[in-house]
Amino acid sequence: MGCAQVDPPGPFAQVEEKVWRIVNRSATGRDGIFLQATLRSFAYEIANFYANAEREGLDQEQLESRLSQFIYGFVDSDYPMEDGTDINSLYFQYLIYVNPSFDPGNPIQKRVFNVWRGDYVQRLLKAVYDVKFPLLRHQYDERWGVTLYSRLAFDVYLDSEESELRPRIDDIGSRTFLQDDEGNRYSPSGLAGPYPHEYFRPKDKILKRNAVYRLHFPNRKADRQSPIVGPNSEYVELVIVGLGEEPERKVRWKLPLEYPKVAEKRLAPAADRQQRDTPFRRVPSVGSSAGSG
Numbered sequence: 001m002g003c004a005q006v007d008p009p010g011p012f013a014q015v016e017e018k019v020w021r022i023v024n025r026s027a028t029g030r031d032g033i034f035l036q037a038t039l040r041s042f043a044y045e046i047a048n049f050y051a052n053a054e055r056e057g058l059d060q061e062q063l064e065s066r067l068s069q070f071i072y073g074f075v076d077s078d079y080p081m082e083d084g085t086d087i088n089s090l091y092f093q094y095l096i097y098v099n100p101s102f103d104p105g106n107p108i109q110k111r112v113f114n115v116w117r118g119d120y121v122q123r124l125l126k127a128v129y130d131v132k133f134p135l136l137r138h139q140y141d142e143r144w145g146v147t148l149y150s151r152l153a154f155d156v157y158l159d160s161e162e163s164e165l166r167p168r169i170d171d172i173g174s175r176t177f178l179q180d181d182e183g184n185r186y187s188p189s190g191l192a193g194p195y196p197h198e199y200f201r202p203k204d205k206i207l208k209r210n211a212v213y214r215l216h217f218p219n220r221k222a223d224r225q226s227p228i229v230g231p232n233s234e235y236v237e238l239v240i241v242g243l244g245e246e247p248e249r250k251v252r253w254k255l256p257l258e259y260p261k262v263a264e265k266r267l268a269p270a271a272d273r274q275q276r277d278t279p280f281r282r283v284p285s286v287g288s289s290a291g292s293g
Helices: 011-023 042-056 060-075 090-098 107-128
Strands: 024-028 034-039 151-159 176-179 210-218 235-243 246-254
Touching: 011 024, 011 034, 011 042, 024 246, 034 235, 034 246, 042 060, 060 107, 090 107, 151 235
Parallel strands: none
Antiparallel strands: 024 034, 034 151, 151 210, 176 235, 235 246
């Protein structure tokens, strides 16, 4: 029997693959432990939404609806009070800056709030589709770009398949740091210790074979005003301390990130496309990109 014919990836799937390579960095230690980290920039998330919509045969309106829900997931989320990032929630911003007496139980006030909240999302979508700029770019506004709503988000994948070591990873989040181009280090922020949520924590206490976890780093220094990654930043690094026999493991992203150009910003009509298989990737997902922490 002959092999089944496989459709070639669509144009947005091809772009997504290129972007995936841009935001991923990897390194293998002398002890054989493999590290790969994905910097989940807003451009990467957009490329991912486009590729999935293309595979599923969605239209442009459905795509933008999904993208809107992704944004809502960040602006509506809970954030840690300990480091002051709870102000990220649009609900708290509305209470502080717009209507301190807002009563969410009042239908009229709730409707006004939802309009205000929706305006924020629509302004961001308008920035995404601004005709003066490419669809995929390093920065969209002061909160979205290399960051997701003022947070640098990373998926971290560890693999010990080529190592005899089985190091502890139950506290790996607290031993993973963001390092700027001046050598300053920053700890992650989350609602489950260093993790955005409990389900982003590694499942096992030791690295039996592989593990995945997610971390968010607020993009601000100790003064809570200056950004860690700004317009003049040359690079940013992720550092893991005390894993296996390596004192430190580092992966680096040179900035700004440069993305491939997208010929069309709108999906082709669904009738002109076929559903396509999702290509296999080594690094598994750790859940929804949206969320707090």
